[in-house]
Amino acid sequence: MNWHLLLAALLAALLPLALIATGVELRRVRLRTVEDLRDTVFVQHRDLPQILLALARYDRSRNDRARPSRQDEIKDRTGAFIYGLVCFPGFILLFDPITELIGLSGRHLSVSPAIFWSPDPTLSAAAVAITIKRSVAVAGFAFLGGYIFNLRYLIRQTLNQELSALAFVRAALRLVQGMILSIAVYHTGAVGLGSATDQQLAKDVGFAAALGIAFILGYFPDLGVGRIAQWVRVHVKEVDQTALDEARVIPLEVIDGIDHEVAFRLQESNLYDIQNLAVTNPIELYAETPYTLLQSFDWVLQAQLCLVVGVSSFHQLKRHRIRTIFDLERAVLSDGVPEDYLRALAAVLLFDASACFRKRIGLPEQCDGPNDTATASALVIRHIVAIISDDLHVHRLRILWQAIMQETRGGAADGKPLWLFYTGALPGDPPHPPAG
Template identity: 30%
Template structure:
């Protein structure tokens, strides 16, 4: 043998390579590549997501930092602190030297970014180790799925002897492989959704592995026990008259049961519910009243944006109302002002209900802070309390449906006697109760506004709103020529005197008797008084 050749060199080192080559030949390299690359790509993407969002947090701090002495700034805002800690909790920082100057927020963020770039993570290997179970499951799943596809989805091993039909034992690997295909798609979706909100942990991989195994086992057992569950529907659905082939319904049902987590066990419980009487059932009388409100009712959220928000776990208006606006800005491509506006709208919709929210929006009240300013501001006229209290206490269709479904009635007391009244009469009675005097109406409206805006997520948004508004400087609240600009106060007085003089001259020429202005300046005359004066003369 030519000892200079590479095969000869390998033969001299390891002896006969036949056993090793047999083992390597039995490995399904395509399945192995897919099994290993899936979690590795997810872990690599996790590092990139952290690094990119840490830089976004750094930019956010630079843009909205309050400069000056004795100013807390955005760094002390709880919303900002929660976002920062989410992406830096597991980063390992070098301990500063003793006696060194404490790091400010800017320096700390720079150190965190450097630690992320160098992958300085506490116990990072644990996350990698937790993926081993998923890799093993994925390898065998892809291996059996490839065999099932090669055999025409009728047997787990082929070719079968001529004239021998596949048995149910031969069909079980096919059902298991199809179920794995569904669980794999569901697992990848879950990983990507967790990656979008940076919630990927060891528990994620372990849970996905356990749920996938459970789905495969339970679905396979269901096929073994109920190989033709819909036989009464007809042969066109179940696969025809060939009893040796897998029914068509199972070729669809197996991946579906794997695609929806825990659906196979729930399907089994539904089938056994008639025999198991101790399972607690749900009261679905109010299902029509308890439907979730889609985020699409928010101005600016369309069909595509709704699904983008679902990646962050926002499925309805309540989720959006309680979400951290800085976190939503960091984890989505939407700007901070857009996120704040959406959350402020969602808070108003969540608190007052969809019907009243749409009515208030047509009355130029879009957000929870618009309603607060309309009622609670020191500059708000008292008449606005009457206007918006009427909207907030108006009867809605959902309130009427709740009373009808529950067979309930409201009780009111008149002349010392209690009586049952329908919804519309109760709302009318309640509105009249707080309108006996203007002061009582204002007090009631402000009290209603007080408990509406006292939720923690509303207070958090108000704090962030104030911090950002402060960072934008006072001049952003008005234009240079605005009457609210303090620099225009002298000019405002001159213009007011000129207007009063012009009114006085016009009244003198027309012969009308002037009346005092509302602001106490020179009098003007109204049309009604002019007519009355003419009648008297």
């Protein structure tokens, strides 16, 4: 067997086997991390939904009905085998022209010219050979682009406990689609390569561009299909660019403690922007990343505040020592908050609200203006913050925070509230019963 055939077989099998083994070990490590957290920090709150959800995510055998059967394992391995079968000829297509160039192998891949379209019959045998070899090289570079994309995709699926037979099959189909598309584009002259004479074939400087385009089409096959649809005037829905401009993505770097490197690490857990971080389970974030539980908690709380008030108000609130959604609750919903402080915070909280809305609730249209006296009532301001805080994700975070505070206090049951403040009756709620 030639060395490139053996290398192709090894590379085709290496990635699926490595990912399956890594996925099993990752699940075991993360399960042990959550169990340790349950037995220490949440020892008196072992049945919290967030704990049980994290355990169910990493322990597939907790529910007998969801326990993976032998058939499920066979499906996963079958998907990996299919991906390896597609990768093997792909690596051969990539390596075979190289073996001919460097002369390390006496035998080379015998590819039927019909696979890559029979060239012009008026060309000489040498020109025909060049056309076929270039077609093989184009297919090989398209495979390389798709393989690199799938490498990132499958690793991310593994890190997020989503590696399955479907993921392998989807990756394999993407490889095939990219190679077919690149060959079609190359032979239809979409990259501007002519083949009228032997001399043009021998001196075609555009072949390097063809390889680059093949790599891009292999990496982004959907992009190539979309372009072809435009060329043949296939009707597709256009994106509303105005709506897209309004729906801007807030980067993770606006959070204190998250820089570019940390954001890159969080992206491995499918956390790409503030919305993803704001709704994640801090326990799962702690189990899947090297960061501490309280650090993960702080990031999620900051993200919640940024998500509901917007970037402008978020930065303004941080200037006034309010960093998280819990800080905002404490600052506005506590009993005995001075009304002047409430109005000042409301002006910051509604920093980018419309001038009409600010005017109707009694806030100046512009801060620091000649007539910036605020007349907004405390009830209106508390109502705004109560709406912001009345969110399922915020309530979930509050329950976790209460459990951590109780464990921090040694599980004291003295009847005192765990929070540092008493909210009283929120707008729309019945009055709280008197203490005692």
